[in-house]
Amino acid sequence: MNNVAILLHPSDHVATALKDLEAGDTIVVRLGETTYSVILREDIAFGHKYALRDIAEGEEILKYGLPIGRALQEIRAGEWVHVHNCRSEHFGFRHETYGIHA
Amino acid sequence: MEILGYERPDDQLGIRNKVSIIFSTDCSRYVAQKLKMLFPEGTQLFGYPGGCALVDGAFHKLVALGTHSSSAAALVVGLGCEGTDAYSVAEAIAATGRPVEAIKINEEGGDLCTVERGSRVLAQLLQHASTAKRVPMSPGDLIVGTECGGSDATSGLASNPITGIAGDRLIEAGGTYMISELDELLGCSEILAERAVNDEVADEVREAIGEAEQRCFRSGRFAWGYGNIMGGLTSIEEKSYGALAKSGTKPLQGILRTYGLPPSKGFFLQVGEPGSGFFHGDPEGINQFAAHGAHIGLFTTGCGSTTGGLIPVVKVIANPNRMQLIRDNADFDASPIVRGETTIEEMGEALYAEVLAVAAGKLTRSEVFGHFEV
Numbered sequence: 524m525n526n527v528a529i530l531l532h533p534s535d536h537v538a539t540a541l542k543d544l545e546a547g548d549t550i551v552v553r554l555g556e557t558t559y560s561v562i563l564r565e566d567i568a569f570g571h572k573y574a575l576r577d578i579a580e581g582e583e584i585l586k587y588g589l590p591i592g593r594a595l596q597e598i599r600a601g602e603w604v605h606v607h608n609c610r611s612e613h614f615g616f617r618h619e620t621y622g623i624h625a
Numbered sequence: 626m627e628i629l630g631y632e633r634p635d636d637q638l639g640i641r642n643k644v645s646i647i648f649s650t651d652c653s654r655y656v657a658q659k660l661k662m663l664f665p666e667g668t669q670l671f672g673y674p675g676g677c678a679l680v681d682g683a684f685h686k687l688v689a690l691g692t693h694s695s696s697a698a699a700l701v702v703g704l705g706c707e708g709t710d711a712y713s714v715a716e717a718i719a720a721t722g723r724p725v726e727a728i729k730i731n732e733e734g735g736d737l738c739t740v741e742r743g744s745r746v747l748a749q750l751l752q753h754a755s756t757a758k759r760v761p762m763s764p765g766d767l768i769v770g771t772e773c774g775g776s777d778a779t780s781g782l783a784s785n786p787i788t789g790i791a792g793d794r795l796i797e798a799g800g801t802y803m804i805s806e807l808d809e810l811l812g813c814s815e816i817l818a819e820r821a822v823n824d825e826v827a828d829e830v831r832e833a834i835g836e837a838e839q840r841c842f843r844s845g846r847f848a849w850g851y852g853n854i855m856g857g858l859t860s861i862e863e864k865s866y867g868a869l870a871k872s873g874t875k876p877l878q879g880i881l882r883t884y885g886l887p888p889s890k891g892f893f894l895q896v897g898e899p900g901s902g903f904f905h906g907d908p909e910g911i912n913q914f915a916a917h918g919a920h921i922g923l924f925t926t927g928c929g930s931t932t933g934g935l936i937p938v939v940k941v942i943a944n945p946n947r948m949q950l951i952r953d954n955a956d957f958d959a960s961p962i963v964r965g966e967t968t969i970e971e972m973g974e975a976l977y978a979e980v981l982a983v984a985a986g987k988l989t990r991s992e993v994f995g996h997f998e999v
Contacts, residue, residue, distance in 0.1 A: 526965035529782060539782055539857065541963050570778030570857035587870060589816060591863035604859065611860030613812055 526552065528567075530575070532588035533557040537572040537604050539586075544573075564601040572604045584609050626978075628985045630762035631697065634722025637886075638762050639694035640920045640984045641937070644750045646700050646743075647691055648672030649714055650707035656736055657702045660743045667751050669695075670997060671912070671935055672702075679708035682884075682898030689884035689916040690935060691718040691725070697754035698724040700746050702739060705731035724753050765799025767984055768887065769921045770895065770914030771871045772805055774907040777927025778856045781867020783943035783962040783969065784925035789873035790973025791923065791980055792892065796875045801887050803917060804871045805895040805910055807837040809848055812862035813869045817894070820877045829880045833896055871925065886918040893917075907932040908998030921983055923976075930954065933996020937989040939979060956989050 528538045530552040538552045538559065544567040551560045552575070559575040567573045572586065578598040583590040592611040598604060630638035644667055648657035651674050661670040671690055673683045687709055691699045699718050703711025715727035726746045733739045771788045773780055792802035810817070814834035821827035841847050849861050858864045878891040887893050897913045911922040911934030921937050924930060927944045929951035942948045943959035957979055961967040983989055 529962070529965075529969075531782070531786070531969075539778075541782075541965055568857065570782075572857060572859070586863060587866040589862070589866050591866065592860045605857070606854060606859055609859050611812070611862045614861040 528552050528573075530554040530557065530559065531586060534588050535586050536575055536578055536582075536584045537586050537591075538575055539572050540567045540569050543567075543569050561601050564599065565603045567603055574598045574600050574602050574604050576600050578604075626981050626985050628762040628764070628766075628981065629759045630766065631694070631757040632760045633694060633697070633757075635692070637692075637694040637918075638760065638766050639696070639757075640762070640767075640986070641695040642697055642754055642757050643667060643669040643695050644698050644700070644747060644754050645691050645693075645696045646670045646747070647687055647702065647714065648674075649687060649701055649703040649709040649711045651676050652704035652707070653702045653711075653730055656730060656739050656743070659736075659740050660700070660702070660747060663740070663744055664747045664751065667754060668747065669935055673707075673709050677707050680899070684709045684714065685884040685898055686913075686916045687714050688717040689918075690912065692721045692723065693915055693935065694918065694920060695936065696723065697757050698750040699726075700743055700750060701725065701727040702743060703727065703729045705729035724750055726750075762984070763799070764795060764981060764984070765890070767795060767921065767980070768801040768803070768917070768919045769795055769923060769980060770803045770805065770911070770917070770919040771923040771925070772907065772910045772914070773809070773868060773871065773925040774910075774932065775926040775928030775930050776867070777944055777947075778858075779927045779943035779947075779960075779963050780925055781858075781864065781870060783972070784927070784941045784959050785867055785870040786969045787943075787959055787962070787973040787976050788871045788923045788925055788941060790970065791977040792871070793873040793875055794974070794977040795980065796873070796891055799890060801890045801893070801918075802873065802875070803881065803887070803893040803895045803914060803919065805897070805913065806868065807834055807894070807896060808841060809868040810834055810865050811838050811841065811847070812860075812865045816869065817872070817877055820875075820892075822876050822878055822891075826877055826879050830877060830894060833880050833894065881917050884913075884916040906998070908934050908996075911936065911938055921980055923980070931991075931996060933991030933994070933998055935997070937983050938991040938996075939976075939983060939989055940991070941976065954990050954994075 592609040648654040711727040718725045818827035875892040881895045941957045945960040
């Protein structure tokens with residue numbers, strides 16, 4: 524066993540890179556009986572997330588089984604998920620005037 | 626693994642056996658330190674380093690720490706005019722049946738006279754402590770608190786989740802587990818409210834995290850910055866979930882605001898009393914756990930830490946590089962998760978085993994090095 528990415532909850536939409544990963548890599552993550560095999564569409568740096576499956580615009584994105592934000596656009600499996608395409612409900616939208624764009 | 630505890634007159638069971646040297650104000654800290662130097666073995670030094678201390682929190686904390694399960698007896702050294710009156714602190718400790726003496730420097734004849742009498746008192750108290758009765762303890766008797774500091778991407782991914790598993794195992798064994806740092810839990814109030822044992826506790830947790838959120842908005846200071854974004858965190862919520870992972874999955878029994886033992890077993894959020902701390906650093910967090918009866922502190926870090934305190938601190942590191950770079954101070958190597966060699970579940974079980982080993986007497990690095998940040 525030598526995983527290069529980690530899935531934290533079976534219901535998650537994203538996995539997190541445990542090392543720098545490159546576009547075109549096929550990454551397998553497992554948690555219990557849940558397995559995802561995804562071809563990366565972009566480079567994913569250590570600590571960053573990629574989509575495990577296609578995510579619709581406006582859909583809640585789960586990590587730890589909890590919503591980290593909503594998709595600002597359609598996100599395809601293998602794409603990088605970050606501040607450019609995901610924004611949190613509470614701190615990202617409600618408190619935008621405070622300058623916290625994340 | 627058999628845990629042999631130390632029985633106290635108030636029926637608490639300790640995993641360490643110390644005589645407390647307590648300075649009730651900053652003005653008596655130096656003399657208390659001299660006494661600690663004269664009797665380095667078997668004693669622990671702490672106090673209120675904040676001056677006149679006319680707030681209840683400071684008093685409650687000194688008494689809670691002086692009556693901690695690891696404290697067999699106490700010597701309280703005061704100047705004489707502080708709000709945390711040395712005689713009153715001693716009286717409250719004495720009420721638990723522990724031997725205690727108080728000395729006020731401004732009544733005793735000054736520094737030298739206090740050191741002389743304090744030395745005689747400590748000699749007696751140390752002999753008393755050595756006679757403490759040993760009794761078997763179960764994991765269910767233990768109280769453990771977890772905080773994080775110097776967090777990096779590995780904290781939320783690996784080290785915090787494994788403490789959550791260790792905390793769950795402890796609670797399943799009948800024990801008590803707590804986390805703190807509400808400023809790091811913004812966005813988690815509904816999740817924790819759903820875990821609350823009743824509506825009252827649910828409202829309390831909403832209120833407590835709401836206060837923390839308001840404090841952050843007022844001051845404009847969030848535990849959030851571009852470093853987090855560069856590191857891969859997308860939202861404050863995502864970062865908070867990484868901190869929340871310390872909490873495990875068990876029902877939330879309540880919020881701990883007043884120092885002293887938790888009202889029941891199980892999982893708690895710790896807030897602490899205003900005015901009780903000198904500063905809000907990591908060691909202060911560990912000592913606040915101790916003031917709620919914690920036997921052991923777990924400390925997760927990605928950037929590394931030297932933190933010690935009045936209880937054994939198990940430092941958990943999952944960043945493979947940092948594990949090497951601060952190896953002298955690291956207690957638990959969780960980097961196999963980040964290297965992809967093991968699972969969070971397996972490491973969580975191993976951490977729980979380490980907690981039991983420390984309870985059974987294994988010294989942590991902070992203890993070996995004598996860290997006692999107060």
